Amino acid sequence: MRSSTITDAAAxxxxxxPFAIPLGDPAGIGPEIVAKSWVMRDARGLPPFFAVGxxxxxxxxxxGPLAPISTPQEAAAAFGAALPCLHIADAGEIVPGQxxxxxxxxxFQALEVAVGLARSGSAAGIITAPVxxxxxxxxxxxxxxxxxxxAERCGVSPQNAVMMLAxxxxxxxxxxxxxxxADVASxxxxxxxxxxxxxxAKGLQRNFGIARPRLVVAGLNPHAGEGGALGRxxxxxxxxxxxxxxxxxxxxVGPLAADGLFHSRARETYDVALCMYHDQxxxxxKTLHFDDxxxxxxxxxxxxxxxxxxxxxxxxxxxxxxxxxxxxxIRMAADAARARLAYGG
Numbered sequence: 001m002r003s004s005t006i007t008d009a010a011a012x013x014x015x016x017x018p019f020a021i022p023l024g025d026p027a028g029i030g031p032e033i034v035a036k037s038w039v040m041r042d043a044r045g046l047p048p049f050f051a052v053g054x055x056x057x058x059x060x061x062x063x064g065p066l067a068p069i070s071t072p073q074e075a076a077a078a079f080g081a082a083l084p085c086l087h088i089a090d091a092g093e094i095v096p097g098q099x100x101x102x103x104x105x106x107x108f109q110a111l112e113v114a115v116g117l118a119r120s121g122s123a124a125g126i127i128t129a130p131v132x133x134x135x136x137x138x139x140x141x142x143x144x145x146x147x148x149x150x151a152e153r154c155g156v157s158p159q160n161a162v163m164m165l166a167x168x169x170x171x172x173x174x175x176x177x178x179x180x181x182a183d184v185a186s187x188x189x190x191x192x193x194x195x196x197x198x199x200x201a202k203g204l205q206r207n208f209g210i211a212r213p214r215l216v217v218a219g220l221n222p223h224a225g226e227g228g229a230l231g232r233x234x235x236x237x238x239x240x241x242x243x244x245x246x247x248x249x250x251x252x253v254g255p256l257a258a259d260g261l262f263h264s265r266a267r268e269t270y271d272v273a274l275c276m277y278h279d280q281x282x283x284x285x286k287t288l289h290f291d292d293x294x295x296x297x298x299x300x301x302x303x304x305x306x307x308x309x310x311x312x313x314x315x316x317x318x319x320x321x322x323x324x325x326x327x328x329x330i331r332m333a334a335d336a337a338r339a340r341l342a343y344g345g
Contacts, residue, residue, distance in 0.1 A: 016337050018048040018075040018084070019330065020123035022110035026057030026091040027099040028311030029321035030129030035062040036323035037330060038083040044327050047334040049127070050075035050084035052117075053110035054091040057103075058083065061096060061317055072122040088113050096317025104135035111146065115153045118302040125303030125333045126150075127326070130311045144178040146306065147297050154300050159192065162199040162298040164272065165282060165308050166332065167289025170262065171272040172281040173200050184277045185220065185233055193217070193241035193274070200272055201250055203298025206343050207336040208271075216261060216270040217242050217254025218280060224257045238276075262288075282308075291324040294332045303336050305329040 024030030034051050035058055037044075050069060051058060058066055065082035069075055075084040089109045092102030111131070117123040128146050143149040151161035164173045175196045176184050197215055204213040217238060218224075221231035228235055238255040245252050254274070260266060261273055262284040275281035285293050286308065293308035307325030315321060 016047055016124040016334065017121065018050050018072055018079065018123060019125050019127055019333055020052050020072065020086075020114040020117050021049050021127045021129060021330075022107065022114040023051050023053035023057055024110075024129030025099050025107050025132045025135060025311050025313075026054055026060075026094045026103040027096055027316060028130055028132065028313055029316050030131075030311070031057040032061050032316070032319070032321045033307065033323040033326040034058070034129060035064060035083060036321070037326050038079075039064065040323065040327060041079070044331065046327065046330050047124075048076045048079040048084075049330060050079070050086055052086045052114045053088055054094070054103075054106050055085045055087045057091060057094050057106075058085060060094045061319070072117055086113070097313045097315075099132045099135045099311070099313060101135065101138055104132060104141075105139045107131050108136060108139055108141055111149065112153070115150055115302070118304070119154065124337045125305070127329045127333050128304065128306040129326070130307065130309060132311050132313070147177075147295070147304075150297060150302075150304050151300060154302060156300055159195045160199055160299045162196055162203060164200065164203065164296050164298050165285045165293055166296055167285060167293045167328075169264075170267055170285055170288050171204075172285050173272060173274045174276075174278050174281040175274055176277050178278065181277060181279075185231075188220065188233060188237050188276060190237055190241040190244070193238060194245060197241070197245050197250065197252060197274060199299040200274065203296075204271055207296065207298065207303070207339050209339045209342060210271055212251055213272065214270045215245075215250060215252040215254075215272055215274060216256060217252065217274045218258040218261055218276055219255035220276040222257070222259075224255045233276075291322050292328040293325055294329045296329075296332060296336065303333050303340070305333045305336070 067078035067082035089106040091106035225234035
């Protein structure tokens, strides 16, 4: 895949504010992968960050040094010797692998605070640890996921906040996200595809330093519809959207058959693939980058990344969680922050 300016940005001496990491569900693997990321901070060249949530969730799974802080400004000074933590809420009794209402409430509050810190500039951005949506729904969380919640708090409409999943060799954007597969065809519109593509192109310029992003668009149906024989969505919706975007100057092609988009030679021809539904995007991304895939939200005034995996309650507390995706998410947040400075905001 064509290189961007991320490598140069990562080497920049620019000093950033510390990043905020809401710990997610305290009974999940969020606290563990954050602690392990801190342990590997020097080896992986990570920028200063601080945890946001119940400090007890870290103590429940880790015997390493912790530094309680009261403001983000204290995090940078403490970071070299201990993992800074901004204690927000008491999650009650914490048993790894056993989520509960108090823990979900603490995760919700930590997310709210972290977004506010990023919006105020006190944090350079946020890296969200995984949450249990079922538990969150029980404490008043009404959004499909953290992406939609962060967008709302930033005053951005869901259509203009784009979830991009990124790994070293592949970036994908699902045009439709958390909806039943049976509803995808009825939700797809020319305007939706256009909005996703425009936000994606701008996001690649702003967060990745790619001056002229190359976009490829997958078809919805097998073989991209085979000229209408297997469905008309490519003819009536996807192709008109792509053609209108190309007329406006975007480097974009499609719709193309999804089954041929993700082999190594194909991936060298584009910077991002726009996919029509959730699994069409996430299956290839997780196949290639299960341990280092990152969810980055494009179109926001703040930087938000997240490891592309869930709470893994089944292994929480066993010290077996792989921190690779969290480390990648922290690095990508720092790269995006520096790229934005170079871009001009």
